[in-house]
Amino acid sequence: MPPSGTRTVSTPPTAPAVDPATLRRLLRDMLLLRRFEEKTGEAYALGKIGGFCHLYIGQEAVAVGAMAALRPDDTVMATYREHGQALARGMTARAVMAELFGKAAGCSGGKGGSMHLFDASLNFLGGHAIVGGHIPLATGAAFAIKYRGGDQVSLVFFGEAAVNNGAFHESLNMAAVWKLPCIYVCENNRYGMGTALERASALYDVVQRACSYDIPAEVVDGMDVLAVRDAVHRAALRGRERKTATLLEVRTYRFMGHSMSDPIHGHYRTRDEVEEQKTRDPIQAFAAKLRADGLLDDEAWQAMEAEVADEVADAYRFADETPDPDPSALTTDVYREI
Amino acid sequence: MSLVTYRDALNQALREEMRRDPGVFLMGEEVGVYQGAYKVSRGLLEEFGPMRVVDTPITELGFAGIGVGAAMAGLRPVVEFMTWNFALLAIDQIVNSAAKMLYMSGGQLPIPIVFRGPGGAALQLGAQHSQCFDSYFANIPGLKVVAPATPADAKGLLKSAIRDANPVVFIEGEMLYNTKGEVPEGEHVVPIGVADVKREGTDVTLVAHSKMVGLALKAAEELAKDGVSAEVVDPRTIRPLDVATIAASVRKTNRCVVVEEGWPVAGIGAQVVDDIQREAFDWLDAPVLRVTGADVPMPYNKHLEKLAKPDVPKIVAAVNRVLYRA
Numbered sequence: 123m124p125p126s127g128t129r130t131v132s133t134p135p136t137a138p139a140v141d142p143a144t145l146r147r148l149l150r151d152m153l154l155l156r157r158f159e160e161k162t163g164e165a166y167a168l169g170k171i172g173g174f175c176h177l178y179i180g181q182e183a184v185a186v187g188a189m190a191a192l193r194p195d196d197t198v199m200a201t202y203r204e205h206g207q208a209l210a211r212g213m214t215a216r217a218v219m220a221e222l223f224g225k226a227a228g229c230s231g232g233k234g235g236s237m238h239l240f241d242a243s244l245n246f247l248g249g250h251a252i253v254g255g256h257i258p259l260a261t262g263a264a265f266a267i268k269y270r271g272g273d274q275v276s277l278v279f280f281g282e283a284a285v286n287n288g289a290f291h292e293s294l295n296m297a298a299v300w301k302l303p304c305i306y307v308c309e310n311n312r313y314g315m316g317t318a319l320e321r322a323s324a325l326y327d328v329v330q331r332a333c334s335y336d337i338p339a340e341v342v343d344g345m346d347v348l349a350v351r352d353a354v355h356r357a358a359l360r361g362r363e364r365k366t367a368t369l370l371e372v373r374t375y376r377f378m379g380h381s382m383s384d385p386i387h388g389h390y391r392t393r394d395e396v397e398e399q400k401t402r403d404p405i406q407a408f409a410a411k412l413r414a415d416g417l418l419d420d421e422a423w424q425a426m427e428a429e430v431a432d433e434v435a436d437a438y439r440f441a442d443e444t445p446d447p448d449p450s451a452l453t454t455d456v457y458r459e460i
Numbered sequence: 461m462s463l464v465t466y467r468d469a470l471n472q473a474l475r476e477e478m479r480r481d482p483g484v485f486l487m488g489e490e491v492g493v494y495q496g497a498y499k500v501s502r503g504l505l506e507e508f509g510p511m512r513v514v515d516t517p518i519t520e521l522g523f524a525g526i527g528v529g530a531a532m533a534g535l536r537p538v539v540e541f542m543t544w545n546f547a548l549l550a551i552d553q554i555v556n557s558a559a560k561m562l563y564m565s566g567g568q569l570p571i572p573i574v575f576r577g578p579g580g581a582a583l584q585l586g587a588q589h590s591q592c593f594d595s596y597f598a599n600i601p602g603l604k605v606v607a608p609a610t611p612a613d614a615k616g617l618l619k620s621a622i623r624d625a626n627p628v629v630f631i632e633g634e635m636l637y638n639t640k641g642e643v644p645e646g647e648h649v650v651p652i653g654v655a656d657v658k659r660e661g662t663d664v665t666l667v668a669h670s671k672m673v674g675l676a677l678k679a680a681e682e683l684a685k686d687g688v689s690a691e692v693v694d695p696r697t698i699r700p701l702d703v704a705t706i707a708a709s710v711r712k713t714n715r716c717v718v719v720e721e722g723w724p725v726a727g728i729g730a731q732v733v734d735d736i737q738r739e740a741f742d743w744l745d746a747p748v749l750r751v752t753g754a755d756v757p758m759p760y761n762k763h764l765e766k767l768a769k770p771d772v773p774k775i776v777a778a779v780n781r782v783l784y785r786a
Contacts, residue, residue: 197533231566240565247532248565252556258522259557262529262537269485269511269535276529289552292522299517455567456601458625 138191138355140348142417148190148347149412150426152182152405155206157427157434158215159378162205162222165438166382171222175236178206180377183404184279184309185210187350191358192277195245197267199260200279202237202251207279211246213239215437223441232447233455253314254280254287257306261293264304268365275361277305277354282328282371283314291334294369298335303361305354306369309344311376316390328371337367344374345404375399461644467637469611470500473618474538476647478508481536484622487514487523488540488577497542498578498637524550524575528557531573531627538622541577544593544631550575551596558627559602574621578634579607580671580721581769587757590765592722594669597629598699598731604652605698607631609673611641613696616650624652633671655702657709661691664779665709667732668719669695672770676719679775690779698728706732707739714745715782719770724752746782751775 159177166175178185185206192198200207208218213229221228222236230240237251247263250256260278267274284290285308297304308328312319320326332339338360342353350372357368377400379386387393412418464472478484485508490497492505492515505513516523520541527537541547547554554575561569581590598605604626608614614632621628658673659680668676673694680690693709695702710716716736718729729750736748754768780786 229566230564230568233566234564238564240568242565242568247569248561250557252552255525255552255556258525258553259529259532261522262526262531263533264529265526266530266533266535269530288519289521289525292517292519293525295517295519296522296526300514455563455565457604458562458567458570 138351145412145417146422148186148351149405149408149418150430151186151210152347152408153426154215154430154433155182155185155209156405157430158209158218158437159205161434161438162219163378163382165222170442171236172224173235174202175222175382176203176380177378177382178203180399180403181309181311181344181374182206183347183408184307184344184350184372184374187347188277188279188307188354190351191354193274196274196358197245197247197260197263197276199247199256199263199276200249201253201256201281202249204239204249204279205236208239208241208246208249211241212244213241213246215433216440217241219437219441220444224446225441225444226447226451227440227444231451231455233451254284254289256280257284257289257293261297261302261304264297264302264367265300267303268300273362275303275305275358277307279307279309281314282308282310282312282319283317283322284308285328285331286323294331294335294337294367297367298337301365302367303365304367305357305361306367307354308369308371310371310373313376313380313390315380316384316388318390329369332369337369339369339371342370342372344372345402345407347404347408375402461642463640464611464643465637466611466614466633466639466641467498467500469615469643470618470632471502471504472643473615473622474501474504475507477619477622478504478512483534484536484538485512485514486538486540487516487527489516489518489542491515491540500637501540520546520549521553524553525557527573528553528561528571531558531571532561532569536572536622538574538576541575543589543634544577544579545589545591547575547577547593554597554603554627554629555600559600562626563602570625571627572625574618574628574630576618576630577632578637579631580634581753581758582634584760584762584765586760590758592720592753594631594698594720595722595727598728602627603699604628605631606652606696607670607698608696609633609636609658609670609694611639612643612648613650613656615643616648617652617696619649620652628652631670635671650696653697653700653702655693655695655705657691657705658694659690659692661689661713663689663713664691664715664717664782665706665713666690666692666717666719666775666779667695667706668692669698669728670721672719672721675770675772675775679772679779682772682776683779688779688783701731701735703735703739707736710736710740711743714743716748717751717775717778717782718748719751719775721753721770724750724755727752746784749778749782751778
């Protein structure tokens with residue numbers, strides 16, 4: 123629990139929708155992220171995808187829950203582990219997979235790659251690959267919202283390792299001083315690459331960082347898609363109505379290695395730990411909940427699996443077949459004509 | 461024309477552009493209530509209010525990034541660094557965020573932002589407050605780098621920089637703020653990427669930018685007394701560099717000295733020399749020489765400091781060597 127001095131909000135002012143179609147949609151979105159990332163891993167192993175590639179498997183409830191609480195005119199920024207956020211924000215599996223393949227039809231024209239997914243039309247303002255470096259950018263987007271007198275919010279995802287970074291502290295300080303509608307979503311998956319939080323951070327509870335800036339903060343179960351959605355919903359209300367920033371520490375776990383070059387458990391965590399965490403699989407947990415509530419049966423689940431499998435297979439096929447960028451693309455987009 | 465200081469010329473540019481476009485705002489340390497550490501922003505808070513003239517904490521990385529984020533959201537920030545020395549704390553945002561956003565987003569996100577403030581050596585400020593970073597930023601595709609020498613250029617180029625759709629690194633001369641010059645009345649815009657021949661001559665070309673233009677002009681006067689006609693070319697913009705104007709001058713004079721306040725290794729002059737040897741090789745009658753800051757951190761002692769900086773005698777000596785008179 124956060125210490126006293128941090129103003130937390132524990133009860134939702136208003137609850138988001140809980141109708142069956144919405145709930146099933148959340149499950150389907152998480153399933154799409156999972157199957158997409160599994161296919162991405164295969165494609166990487168086949169050499170179809172180059173460079174660094176960081177899978178999101180295990181953390182799906184965070185992206186899907188958070189996006190479900192946002193409006194289309196809110197802005198979103200993410201880290202280099204952002205395939206899931208891009209899909210959850212509404213980018214097509216084709217556009218994301220084609221970008222991973224470096225193709226012209228990719229969401230960033232093949233120039234961004236796995237770590238730089240963009241779709242300005244969805245206000246998905248990137249995948250950024252310097253740890254913590256995008257936190258000021260999202261704060262700037264929140265500044266622009268306030269500058270224009272809007273009621274949108276700016277939401278940014280980052281890992282728990284970024285909270286030791288100056289960019290994080292400078293941003294939260296200015297967001298608090300200037301009252302900016304920014305939602306800081308810390309995905310605490312316990313490891314910054316291979317360094318456990320406890321080996322890198324003087325404070326073990328990320329949420330305590332909010333004390334320094336006197337902004338509302340909550341600890342959220344990142345394996346529970348509804349908990350994430352509801353926490354982001356509350357944060358968004360504070361941003362929209364009171365121009366107040368929020369820090370959310372969303373506790374989650376990465377089932378895969380840091381990147382494709384890192385084995386699943388490596389030297390920094392045990393196989394047992396990973397296996398134990400997998401028992402908290404956010405997709406299985408939510409599917410079980412829907413079954414218990416009578417909102418999902420075997421037939422519906424299998425139909426969902428089949429639909430998602432088709433979507434991912436289609437994206438893979440498309441990404442494989444669609445052309446590389448024309449060589450002339452090398453020198454475009456360096457400067458914009460005035 | 462009216463006689464105004466470099467400082468006030470910059471102030472005019474900011475004021476006019478903020479009146480012209482409500483998306484333009486200024487942020488930085490002491491830009492508002494204090495009226496600017498160097499008084500460039502004098503009076504702007506009173507006219508435009510605290511939402512558009514934003515005093516920041518001393519957190520260059522953070523507020524530079526906030527500026528870039530605001531530009532991603534469609535505003536036109538002018539981010540003031542109290543000096544470029546402090547901008548090193550923000551170089552990640554300038555290089556990794558501002559310069560690359562358009563490219564890595566496949567052309568979706570232009571970053572119309574100006575990073576500005578004083579650069580170069582002042583007087584006895586020591587190693588951390590006296591340095592030129594022009595070549596650091598000129599190395600980066602996606603940035604434009606501007607370093608005006610006169611009040612008229614300062615005003616006209618800052619207006620262009622604010623209107624530009626790309627990130628512009630605008631390096632003002634810390635020792636130039638009090639200098640006066642003629643500035644045209646009314647709308648005065650100087651295009652980025654166009655050099656200016658500050659003095660015409662026939663015997664040797666001096667390429668110099670920012671504060672070095674003044675030294676080059678003084679050297680040209682000294683040389684004139686000795687019967688040498690020196691042409692002074694001010695690139696005004698380091699990136700993109702107006703190679704055509706420099707090369708045309710060298711083809712006319714056949715000799716060239718490049719003057720810069722920064723360090724010699726991988727400096728601006730190294731780039732200019734490279735361009736000249738490709739564009740004007742057959743016209744050269746002597747190797748191109750460079751006058752640069754000494755390859756040392758800036759010393760505090762005033763005698764040592766003088767040794768570390770380019771000056772008129774060093775420029776004259778270099779010219780005599782390319783004329784084979786030394």
